[in-house]
Amino acid sequence: MNMKKFLALILLAAIMAFSPAMLQSALAAGPIEIRILHLNDFHGFAQPYKSFGENDLRGSVAVLANRASELAKEKPTLILAAGDFIQGHNWANFSKGKASIELLNLMKVDALVVGNHEFDFGQETLKIRAAEAKFPILGANVDGLSALQPFTIKKVGDLYVAVIGVVTEETPETTHPRNVVGLSFTSAEKSVAAYVEHLRPRADLIVVLSHLGFSADKALAQKVKGIDLIVGGHSHTKLEKGEQVGSTLIVQAWEHAKALGVVDLTVQDAKVTKAVSRLDFITPAGTKDEAVAALVDKYAKQVDAALSEVIGEALVDFDGANIRKKETNLGNLIADIMRQTAQADIAITNGGGIRTSLAKGPLKVNDIYNLVPFDNYIISIKLTGKQIKEALENGVSAVEEIKGKFPQVSGISFTYAPTAPKGNRVKEITVAGAPLVLDKQYTVATNDFMAAGGDGYTSFGEAVKAAPDYQSAGGSIRSANIVYNDPSLWLRDIVVEHVKVRKTITAQTEGRIKEVP
């Protein structure tokens, strides 16, 4: 054997030892085609529904699963889930996401990246869900949770595809602090860069499975070279065709099982030579996967049974009929629960968020869900006395129109003159029996609708901005005036728990809100 052949053999042996991917693809003849199917931000929307403002039913995870199954038969396929699967709709919530994991198992998903909402039921539940999953759950930039792995390498046809998972570093600010105790959410960019370098010799393709949001995906593609594809989520973006940033293709499949993302890649010599991406829109008119349809029905029935569960008893009738025009015992009950949950000085909530009355007698979960049906959560903000007065003025400014902005309160009492000019109706205000001090700060629990400025409540946003440490640059808001913020827990579930723990509930009007001439 001559020296050249001998050296070639040594080189080949080295390649075989360290890079099976390179050898495999080097041996494969011609370009290789694979397909990547993806979905994101499912949030338990298993059944078709009408989006706000639309008349047509969209979605159906049973139809989506069938479509995925058909497409996967056509060529070697990888199926990826880009986060936010276990929390959202009752269908997922009532089993704390078990339903969603069973769904992904049935669909033979190859990997899921944690979304920020995967933490909403706490780490122990997430660990249980991870143990149930027949696929890896990824989170390369999450330190402290062994249930997550940073990447996975899958053989798809003749190609080795490395999938690195990253989630938004803002996760701790979007869920209750108890849900992320002991965890660090580090730089997604740095994690991806490190793993791309580590995995490039071992894989023909590098895919980032991202729950960062579309604009962050674009920034990532600009900053980190060597990523072939970013499969995204978090921003619920309907990317009908992928967007190319340098040599990286970015895709995202909207939300709520309304679309299945399809990416067809042609790869030669570990380079993507052709990429075609699209969204297949899902409607209930399609053919269903029978196993998934049965799963959807199974958990839908469990939700119905859970909603029918009797959890306690109302000892009195709770008045929801007058909740937009005066103090009621029902408004007091809800406001008290909010104030206690947030451990705030005061609670102010809009009457319009409380939709029914409660009759004396047994209470079912469904009664509470109909009572406070919106996906609202509690947020508590430090307001000055002046801002509180302005909030109350806004609340009573349309009392003659019986508008939903009328406030129900806890920890505070006030009088107002309904016939006085708007903006000048609120007269006396007391907090814990003492007159409100205009330049003193109080913690005020409210709901996210009002905190965002709904029903004209601008005081909360102004209070957030007024904090001396306020900054809104290069990342999330920082404000010492936000003292409680838990988007992971809906108000209705807090009320359900309140009733379950106490078994009986009662409340009365106490003169918290009084009309004066």
Place this chain on the structure above:
Amino acid sequence: MRIYVNGREIDLAPGMSVKHALLALDLLKEIQAGKKVYDTAGHEVGLDGALSDESRIYVK
């Protein structure tokens, strides 16, 4: 976080979504009337979509 809706500036707490941005400017009724929300690249976004600091969205 600072968000711009149709060019107007608003500030939202962490964890808030596209729908909160619309609430702040009383624009949900536009969605109810059939309009959609788009990002700067012209892609439609869902009402529960997350926002990041300096996001710009458009209702049309």
